[in-house]
Amino acid sequence: xxxxxxxxxxxxxxxxxxxxxxxxxxxxxxxxxxxxxxxxxxxxxxxxxxxxxxxxxxxxxxxxxxxxxxxxxxxxxxxxxxxxxxxxxxxxxxxxxxxxxxxxxxxxxxxxxxxxxxxxxxxxxxxxxxxxxxxxxxxxxxxxxxxxxxxxxxxxxxxxxxxxxxxxxxxxxxxxxxxxxxxxxxxxxxxxxxxxxxxxxxxxxxxxxxxxxxxxxxxxxxxxxxxxxxxxxxxxxxxxxxxxxxxxxxxxxxxxxxxxxxxxxxxxxxxxxxxxxxxxxxxxxxxxxxxxxxxxxxxxxxxxxxxxxxxxxxxxxxxxxxxxxxxxxxxxxxxxxxxxxxxxxxxxxxxxxxxxxxxxxxxxxxxxxxxxxxxxxxxxxxxxxxxxxxxxxxxxxxxxxxxxxxxxxxxxxxxxxxxxxxxxxxxxxxxxxxxxxxxxxxxxxxxxxxxxxxxxxxxxxxxxxxxxxxxxxxxxxxxxxxxxxxxxxxxxxxxxxxx
Amino acid sequence: xxxxxxxxxxxxxxxxxxxxxxxxxxxxxxxxxxxxxxxxxxxxxxxxxxxxxxxxxxxxxxxxxxxxxxxxxxxxxxxxxxxxxxxxxxxxxxxxxxxxxxxxxxxxxxxxxxxxxxxxxxxxxxxxxxxxxxxxxxxxxxxxxxxxxxxxxxxxxxxxxxxxxxxxxxxxxxxxxxxxxxxxxxxxxxxxxxxxxxxxxxxxxxxxxxxxxxxxxxxxxxxxxxxxxxxxxxxxxxxxxxxxxxxxxxxxxxxxxxxxxxxxxxxxxxxxxxxxxxxxxxxxxxxxxxxxxxxxxxxxxxxxxxxxxxxxxxxxxxxxxxxxxxxxxxxxxxxxxxxxxxxxxxxxxxxxxxxxxxxxxxxxxxxxxxxxxxxxxxxxxxxxxxxxxxxxxxxxxxxxxxxxxxxxxxxxxxxxxxxxxxxxxxxxxxxxxxxxxxxxxxxxxxxxxxxxxxxxxxxxxxxxxxxxxxxxxxxxxxxxxxxxxxxxxxxx
Numbered sequence: 001x002x003x004x005x006x007x008x009x010x011x012x013x014x015x016x017x018x019x020x021x022x023x024x025x026x027x028x029x030x031x032x033x034x035x036x037x038x039x040x041x042x043x044x045x046x047x048x049x050x051x052x053x054x055x056x057x058x059x060x061x062x063x064x065x066x067x068x069x070x071x072x073x074x075x076x077x078x079x080x081x082x083x084x085x086x087x088x089x090x091x092x093x094x095x096x097x098x099x100x101x102x103x104x105x106x107x108x109x110x111x112x113x114x115x116x117x118x119x120x121x122x123x124x125x126x127x128x129x130x131x132x133x134x135x136x137x138x139x140x141x142x143x144x145x146x147x148x149x150x151x152x153x154x155x156x157x158x159x160x161x162x163x164x165x166x167x168x169x170x171x172x173x174x175x176x177x178x179x180x181x182x183x184x185x186x187x188x189x190x191x192x193x194x195x196x197x198x199x200x201x202x203x204x205x206x207x208x209x210x211x212x213x214x215x216x217x218x219x220x221x222x223x224x225x226x227x228x229x230x231x232x233x234x235x236x237x238x239x240x241x242x243x244x245x246x247x248x249x250x251x252x253x254x255x256x257x258x259x260x261x262x263x264x265x266x267x268x269x270x271x272x273x274x275x276x277x278x279x280x281x282x283x284x285x286x287x288x289x290x291x292x293x294x295x296x297x298x299x300x301x302x303x304x305x306x307x308x309x310x311x312x313x314x315x316x317x318x319x320x321x322x323x324x325x326x327x328x329x330x331x332x333x334x335x336x337x338x339x340x341x342x343x344x345x346x347x348x349x350x351x352x353x354x355x356x357x358x359x360x361x362x363x364x365x366x367x368x369x370x371x372x373x374x375x376x377x378x379x380x381x382x383x384x385x386x387x388x389x390x391x392x393x394x395x396x397x398x399x400x401x402x403x404x405x406x407x408x409x410x411x412x413x414x415x416x417x418x419x420x421x422x423x424x425x426x427x428x429x430x431x432x433x434x435x436x437x438x439x440x441x442x443x444x445x446x447x448x449x450x451x452x453x454x455x456x457x458x459x460x461x462x463x464x465x466x467x468x469x470x471x472x473x474x475x476x477x478x479x480x481x482x483x484x485x486x487x488x489x490x491x492x493x494x495x496x497x498x499x
Numbered sequence: 500x501x502x503x504x505x506x507x508x509x510x511x512x513x514x515x516x517x518x519x520x521x522x523x524x525x526x527x528x529x530x531x532x533x534x535x536x537x538x539x540x541x542x543x544x545x546x547x548x549x550x551x552x553x554x555x556x557x558x559x560x561x562x563x564x565x566x567x568x569x570x571x572x573x574x575x576x577x578x579x580x581x582x583x584x585x586x587x588x589x590x591x592x593x594x595x596x597x598x599x600x601x602x603x604x605x606x607x608x609x610x611x612x613x614x615x616x617x618x619x620x621x622x623x624x625x626x627x628x629x630x631x632x633x634x635x636x637x638x639x640x641x642x643x644x645x646x647x648x649x650x651x652x653x654x655x656x657x658x659x660x661x662x663x664x665x666x667x668x669x670x671x672x673x674x675x676x677x678x679x680x681x682x683x684x685x686x687x688x689x690x691x692x693x694x695x696x697x698x699x700x701x702x703x704x705x706x707x708x709x710x711x712x713x714x715x716x717x718x719x720x721x722x723x724x725x726x727x728x729x730x731x732x733x734x735x736x737x738x739x740x741x742x743x744x745x746x747x748x749x750x751x752x753x754x755x756x757x758x759x760x761x762x763x764x765x766x767x768x769x770x771x772x773x774x775x776x777x778x779x780x781x782x783x784x785x786x787x788x789x790x791x792x793x794x795x796x797x798x799x800x801x802x803x804x805x806x807x808x809x810x811x812x813x814x815x816x817x818x819x820x821x822x823x824x825x826x827x828x829x830x831x832x833x834x835x836x837x838x839x840x841x842x843x844x845x846x847x848x849x850x851x852x853x854x855x856x857x858x859x860x861x862x863x864x865x866x867x868x869x870x871x872x873x874x875x876x877x878x879x880x881x882x883x884x885x886x887x888x889x890x891x892x893x894x895x896x897x898x899x900x901x902x903x904x905x906x907x908x909x910x911x912x913x914x915x916x917x918x919x920x921x922x923x924x925x926x927x928x929x930x931x932x933x934x935x936x937x938x939x940x941x942x943x944x945x946x947x948x949x950x951x952x953x954x955x956x957x958x959x960x961x962x963x964x965x966x967x968x969x970x971x972x973x974x975x976x977x978x979x980x981x982x983x984x985x986x987x988x989x990x991x
Contacts, residue, residue: 068970068971070896070969070970070971070972071896071899071972071976074899138890141890142890142891145889145890149884149889153936156933156936156937159937159938159939163937164933164937164938167933167937168929168933171925171929172925172926172929175887175922175925176922176925179887179888179918179921179922179925180915180918180919180922183902183918184902184914184915184918187899187902187903187906187914188906190903191903191906191907
């Protein structure tokens, strides 16, 4: 496929492909099997496309496509660069898995409005792909907003008062930060630098004052609300009212990763890490992000609702990536980029498990899950693997990214940051590991364990999906080359003196 | 023929009005009015071509040269406005046939069309004429016609709304007349072009200042600048839907045109911005309007009224753009003039569809409509996104220029307030979205059909225009920049 099509065409197909599932979804809205088939077929095609694109990807040339010019200087244009390819690989491969999972979950749960669900999902994925390949801040912003708007109906899916309230929080925080800060920062960048195109080493020249750049950096960091930097993280727990596949793919992978992806992009390609290291405000933002990591972990410990706990854990883990970007060293950028991948596979596994428990055992609170390992062994093993990756223990993928993040903080001589990151990892152990351990080794609820034959797992598509992601988490520990390679070339593009 | 285009632009709708009276039969009148509108639209396109080819067109009415006779003067600014008014009026009329049958009694429909044509005559006249007193005359024609249209609404409150507007509108008109009278007293001419030449000689007199002040207040009342907007919400809410679409999209825009014409062409930039604290006045009132009217909009239960308040706040954006006093700011105003007309036409036409099927625009009546009338609701949502300023809609383009203009002048705090205005827009739009899409219908047994195509198609023409001009800005941004340059060029 890669040979038949040149890279430019392929890149555009990756962006458009998810949308092509929509006619099928709408056409077969009364025949669920055909409807889901169209999602799965397109999902598989997308996976092939992103892999083919990766194989043909050459970091030095970078395919470029220009769609149209909105206003002089404001273009919708795409360019492939390592971070974008990395992000598209993650999102592209996980969409297919999530679609498989969703079929089991949505039917097992008897959800309504499934046509709307799959349609919005496809739009969201297309938005992610557009965002991943954006060549300039404006294009990125457009797809960022597409992502916000297309995921809103997924959050409010249930239509209950609680869902509507969650949706309101979700939308109001994401849209207001994006308009009030992010858009403002973009226009400010335009007014200062006269360009919005991502460039190696940043877009600002010596005429821009440091104060101005500091202001812009702060606006960017807070404006990219999808990265859930405290205090603008509340939308993420609120979004947990959504069906679990949404929480899994969008609120552990696509949407939140779009946020940290944007932060990395801005740090590397708008400011450039040399400049970033020069600004005083970077340090303050770094401390804020680090404090956010710690706080989120502490809050996560107090949550009894499993999805809520995972959501706060996500807030904390996103903080790791923001920290990586703000460390302004090569190792930091490398670790941040790798953590996008590692956290994606680990956290999606955890969410899949949470959903499986909800469907099979109808349990949402952690305190009710003791002894559950007897009836849902596969789910709980997968949960264990996912937890290991989040904590950063071998043999799970999370170890690598945490390793590089710690190295990055060492290089930047940020001892405090390093210590906090390590403490936070300990906290991760404290709030994640007890869940699978109690599920298997809790003797108090032996009532369940007597009936060993009563294994009751989630529907098989869901089980298959969570097994795949759990295995992938392990595989990525042993073979991290693909992602390491991409993250490495990003880090080398980023420049930096102390790398 | 070609040289008579400026007068044809006004004469066609003016003559069409009495012919409607003769035709009587509502169905005949409807088609006749539509044809007359299409003709006016064609004339406006030809005018723009002529202006682009030959520069400013000057036409002496009845062969009497100015300053004795009345002069019509068309430059890029007028030509642009004429296209805006005639195109929107034509597309709106396509929906009128269906919508009016539900909203006003059979016997009054012909009269409604007559009022509509007279209102159009007035608006086109204001834009084409180069004579200050003529502006007043046409302003009165359009105003009286709009009072009539508003009063025809089937709600009893529409009479009261019309009366309120009548009082306020008359006060505004009187102020304008006093202003024009004082200008005439000082210069001995009513021709705008002559005024512009003679005013500088007497510009330091108190009389000229007074004239300007009277004129400004009068026009601001007409264009519903906060806090002179009190007539607008009721008028828009209780008028027949078609009248709301037409007035919201064109009448206030024409009033803004008058403001621009007098500030820049007649008095000149120098006088308006250096001798008078116009920047402070316009910027502060514009900002107040943006914020206050948006907040009030959030608390409305009548959706038409909600969007009426939104109009007041959007007018604030346009005034703010003028107040900045730079070319980019003026470009932003011109862009928003056009873009806001597109947004509000789409939204109010879609609401006309809701009125047609549901019979109410109370927010509670919207429950479940997202499923029952998907195309109508989608039109409102897209129009709403455009109001918020989401990229790839026209709203984004105007916001971009406005914020850019503010940043260029280093007015960061005001830029923040403008963006906060967008957030408030999210709040009032999303109230509707939530009810329409995520609340089950009130009565389970009653289900509404999609709005009739006769209303839906015009509404969607506007919706698509919202997206098209949000993606391809070469026409709108190009013309806006050209007019902004023209207005500044006259000033220099």
